[in-house]
Amino acid sequence: ALAGALRRYRGLLLHARDALAAGRPLNRAAIRRFTGEAGDQLCWWEFLPDTDVATELELADLGVMDAVLAEARAAAAARDGKLERLRALLADGAPTLVFAARRETVTHLRDKLADLRIAWCTGERAGLGATALPRSVVLGWFREGGNSGKPRPSDLKHLAVTDVAAEGLDLQRAARVVHYDLPWTPMRLDQREGRALRLGSPHPLVEIVRFGLPAALERALRLEEALRRKRRLPDAAGLGVRGWRLWRWRAELGEAMELGDAVPGVAALPNGPEGVLAGFGIHARCAGREERLAFTLIWIHPNGRWTEDEEIVAARLSAAIGSPAAMPDAGRLRTALELLAEPVRSRLTAARERRWAEADGGAPARVVAARLQQAIREAARQRDANALSRLERALGFVAGGHTAGETMLLERLAERSAAEIVRGSAGLPAPTPHRAPVEARLEGLLLFVPERSVV
16 A cells, blocks of 8 residues: 555656646646546646646655655565464454455455455455456345355455445445554444444344554554544534433433423422432523523432433433322422532532633634734833723733634734734624623422332
8 A cells, every 4th residue: 555655646746747847837636637546647748728836746755756665565575464464363264344445455465365265346346366357246245145146156255345345335244344454534434344234144243353553653643543532523512322412312301201391390209219300500691691501410319429321310200200299398308409519519610610612712812912912012102092992802802712713813813914913903803701600590309209208
């Protein structure tokens, strides 16, 4: 794969050199648009119209490219420990899908593991060993039942493919999925594994094997860390499977129980286990309007431990539906409120400290703020009250939280001169008003007590 990437880069440099020599300098995007995948295509650059585009390619790289290519080819021909580990893995005969990032790697596996008769597919091309075959035939061999219309070779066990070949396929025969190369996104990992993890698979379990990078290469590329970080993004926003609990489970619980209008109140229920189910909101007033910032539904054990686990909360709420209810005695109500105090304090602290917009606008905001402060000092020396008021208002906006659009505005402003920033300060938005103090409001309290304790 590295040798293939280097060859493509060398072809790009040759095109850029020839175009420059013909008086038609082109950048990387223009060359690729013109030549497509044909890196060795002969081009008459003189026939192209004049352009004012300057090439960003480093033509000096041509001088070392042949040497680097020779080293890459030598490395590919040397003993490959990673390939040997794959060979040992495939020796058990379990039908295996092997995913590689580049078609050159698939070709390498096909040639080096020729004795294992590996089938392969790279987009529109496919085959068995060195023999090219229709893509539909090869992929049909790996579908349960084999729908290719032709008999499958009896010794055919393994299929090496690129990610392009993985999209939209059902390859239920695979008992193992091997990530020989790691992709750059977790979505690709899911797509690869989804080729075998299909309804109708004859295997109760499908083995997943990932070939990680050597430690030195992982430290340089941080690919594993990038995959973990990207995996967390949808979950943090409540969009992934593990992010479901952030917001959807409460709505789905209400729909499943066909609840009517919620009624605030307090009740005691003769239902175990003993504890308190409480719901409370965090409220604040901002710009003359009241706003509920958050709502919390929790289960509190008698020992004071509390949880928002959806399964526990949903089970206690289900137990409350249809149960006879009564008013709790004053002592039990006071105890329940004391138990509730700690989670309420925790949520109030989080609400006061929460940043609804990023407070630090980063380097652009610091650049703009420094220039505004300099202008404020000059306005103060000159006793220019109007300029001082305008600049302080602008500084208040720069120092506050910002939306994505406001961040982009600051980035553009930071590229301007100090004088232009001062002139443009009058057009900046008003500073974000500070939120009023927040408060907690109890919206529902259910005490689960022994039946004999209900009044």
